[in-house]
Amino acid sequence: MVRIRNLHFGYSKKHPLFQALNLSLDRGHIYGLLGKNGAGKTTLLKNIVGLAFPWQGTCLIDEQPAAARKPAVLEDLFFLPEEVYAPALTAEQFVAHTAGFYPRFSTEQLYEYLEELEVPRGQKLNKFSHGQQKKFMIAFALAANTGLLVLDEPTNGLDIPSKVQFRKILASALSEERCMVISTHQVRDLESLIDTVVVVHNREIVLNHDIDQLAERLTFARGAAAEAPGAFYQGASVGGPVAIRPNEAGAYSRVDLELLFNALTSGDATALHTYLNQPRHESVQ
Amino acid sequence: MNPSSNQTFSFPRFARLFSRHTTEHLPGYGMSVGVLAGFLLLLLGLAAYSGNGVLSMKGQAEFFVFFLLISAIIFTSTIFSQFGEKRQATVALLLPASHLEKYLVGWLYSMPIFLLVFTSVFYAVDALVLYGGAPAGHTPELLNVFGNADAVKAMAGLLVLLHAVWLCGAIYFEKTHFIKTGFALFTLLLGLSLVNYQALKVLVGGELRPAPPFTTLTLMEGGTHVYNLGLPMSSMQWLSYLPLGLTLLLWVAAYFRLTEKQL
Numbered sequence: 285m286v287r288i289r290n291l292h293f294g295y296s297k298k299h300p301l302f303q304a305l306n307l308s309l310d311r312g313h314i315y316g317l318l319g320k321n322g323a324g325k326t327t328l329l330k331n332i333v334g335l336a337f338p339w340q341g342t343c344l345i346d347e348q349p350a351a352a353r354k355p356a357v358l359e360d361l362f363f364l365p366e367e368v369y370a371p372a373l374t375a376e377q378f379v380a381h382t383a384g385f386y387p388r389f390s391t392e393q394l395y396e397y398l399e400e401l402e403v404p405r406g407q408k409l410n411k412f413s414h415g416q417q418k419k420f421m422i423a424f425a426l427a428a429n430t431g432l433l434v435l436d437e438p439t440n441g442l443d444i445p446s447k448v449q450f451r452k453i454l455a456s457a458l459s460e461e462r463c464m465v466i467s468t469h470q471v472r473d474l475e476s477l478i479d480t481v482v483v484v485h486n487r488e489i490v491l492n493h494d495i496d497q498l499a500e501r502l503t504f505a506r507g508a509a510a511e512a513p514g515a516f517y518q519g520a521s522v523g524g525p526v527a528i529r530p531n532e533a534g535a536y537s538r539v540d541l542e543l544l545f546n547a548l549t550s551g552d553a554t555a556l557h558t559y560l561n562q563p564r565h566e567s568v569q
Numbered sequence: 570m571n572p573s574s575n576q577t578f579s580f581p582r583f584a585r586l587f588s589r590h591t592t593e594h595l596p597g598y599g600m601s602v603g604v605l606a607g608f609l610l611l612l613l614g615l616a617a618y619s620g621n622g623v624l625s626m627k628g629q630a631e632f633f634v635f636f637l638l639i640s641a642i643i644f645t646s647t648i649f650s651q652f653g654e655k656r657q658a659t660v661a662l663l664l665p666a667s668h669l670e671k672y673l674v675g676w677l678y679s680m681p682i683f684l685l686v687f688t689s690v691f692y693a694v695d696a697l698v699l700y701g702g703a704p705a706g707h708t709p710e711l712l713n714v715f716g717n718a719d720a721v722k723a724m725a726g727l728l729v730l731l732h733a734v735w736l737c738g739a740i741y742f743e744k745t746h747f748i749k750t751g752f753a754l755f756t757l758l759l760g761l762s763l764v765n766y767q768a769l770k771v772l773v774g775g776e777l778r779p780a781p782p783f784t785t786l787t788l789m790e791g792g793t794h795v796y797n798l799g800l801p802m803s804s805m806q807w808l809s810y811l812p813l814g815l816t817l818l819l820w821v822a823a824y825f826r827l828t829e830k831q832l
Contacts (some may be wrong), residue, residue, distance in 0.1 A: 301744040313691060320574075330832060333663060334662075335659065335662060335832045336831050336832065337665070337829075337831055353662065353663070353668065353828075354576045355576055355579070355582065355665045355666055355667050356576060358663055358664070358665035358666075361663070363659065363663055363664075365655075365656065365659045367655070367656050368656065369654075369656035369657045369659065369660050371593050372593070372596065373592065373593065381585075381589040381592050382586060382589065382664075383591075383665060384585050385585065385665040385666065386665065409645075525743070534685070534730060
């Protein structure tokens with residue numbers, strides 16, 4: 285659905301953010317876009333949705349250039365920025381004047397989501413708290429039923445119960461026809477939700493793998509097992525030492541996204557990177 | 570993907586966008602009309618009061634022109650403000666409508682709709698002041714804005730040109746559009762006049778009176794006017810099309826600036 289080829293982009297010629305970046309995102313997946321602050325997650329999302337134009341290379345949505353912002357592309361795309369804008373309209377007025385732009389919008393779904401997220405009705409949206417505004421816009425974005433849904437830091441500003449509801453609703457809204465991209469620096473918020481993890485670091489995509497694939501190939505060890513030699517990455521947590529090792533036994537291991545993210549963005553991650561990009565049957569050097 | 574009928578302009582989509590814009594901005598526009606009516610009432614009332622309840626046609630025409638031009642550029646400078654503020658711009662740019670439709674909503678509101686509303690408000694306030702304060706035995710004369718065809722043409726030319734300049738500024742700048750557009754315009758005019766004057770001095774030589782672009786050249790000697798060098802009258806009429814051409818160019822430039830808007 286989204287094809288990024290040879291993307292070069294930055295806000296200053298002297299300090300480009302992306303150089304020759306390639307990425308493909310398909311329907312039927314929830315992608316988690318991870319990166320440190322300032323790594324360019326939001327900028328990458330803006331390039332994907334057509335709010336920023338590549339210096340070089342292409343960003344296509346269903347083979348159409350995103351930067352052209354054609355109505356047919358926009359009807360099938362919803363981008364929820366980190367800071368949402370809520371006009372001085374009631375939810376009903378907002379729906380009456382905006383839903384019509386999205387051919388597959390479902391009012392029933394919207395009100396279901398609003399109820400689940402405990403968003404009050406009847407008030408003007410600009411009078412809501414920041415969290416309520418965000419929850420309303422999340423509900424609207426999901427009810428639009430667009431093929432591509434891009435959410436930038438959606439859990440920022442949400443309280444803990446709302447984060448739980450958010451994950452539940454998002455998981456239920458995924459279908460084979462939809463591609464969801466969620467960027468965050470709060471890795472834990474996305475665990476158990478995403479099926480593919482994309483990590484942006486040092487101007488490039490350093491990881492783009494299915495969670496299941498990662499679970500098959502890596503073991504996230506804790507305690508004494510983490511201290512054995514041969515790990516790609518070793519760190520410390522509250523519960524003791526932690527490490528990422530090749531999954532030689534083939535036993536299922538729950539992917540610790542935070543540990544994986546730390547491994548890829550701190551120090552030398554070449555061995556891990558090389559291992560993950562090798563076909564499964566090859567042995568590790 | 571569900572392809573819409575036309576990717577450049579679709580009337581139902583445009584009507585939806587127009588209706589959305591109206592609902593969202595109507596309270597603000599309503600307040601602006603109130604402020605305009607208040608200012609007109611205050612100043613026309615003061616003028617009539619100082620003239621013992623009588624306001625001449627010339628006086629009314631001057632008020633009409635001044636308020637029309639100033640309120641037109643102030644209002645036009647705000648018409649694309651939703652594309653300047655980042656949170657609003659994300660919604661405005663990604664709302665499923667074409668760039669042309671988004672541009673046309675702004676153009677329609679800032680030109681024909683503005684003109685209609687301004688003229689109605691002016692006449693209502695003018696009539697209120699003239700008939701309300703007229704001394705006994707005096708029949709008030711209400712201004713006829715279409716009374717002088719040449720003046721109307723000149724006025725319309727100036728209005729559309731200023732509209733085009735501030736429409737460009739409205740989409741080009743992200744905030745304080747009115748001030749920044751005015752500053753850019755006057756800086757450009759000053760720069761052009763200086764360059765034009767220096768270029769003429771090189772081309773013609775001798776002493777010249779400072780000449781802005783597209784004006785008659787005046788040759789001087791010892792500080793006295795010697796000779797005027799201008800276009801023949803038959804060619805002068807072509808020069809009157811210059812503001813119109815410039816207006817069209819600026820309207821098109823504003824549209825393309827919208828298509829290139831990034832965040």
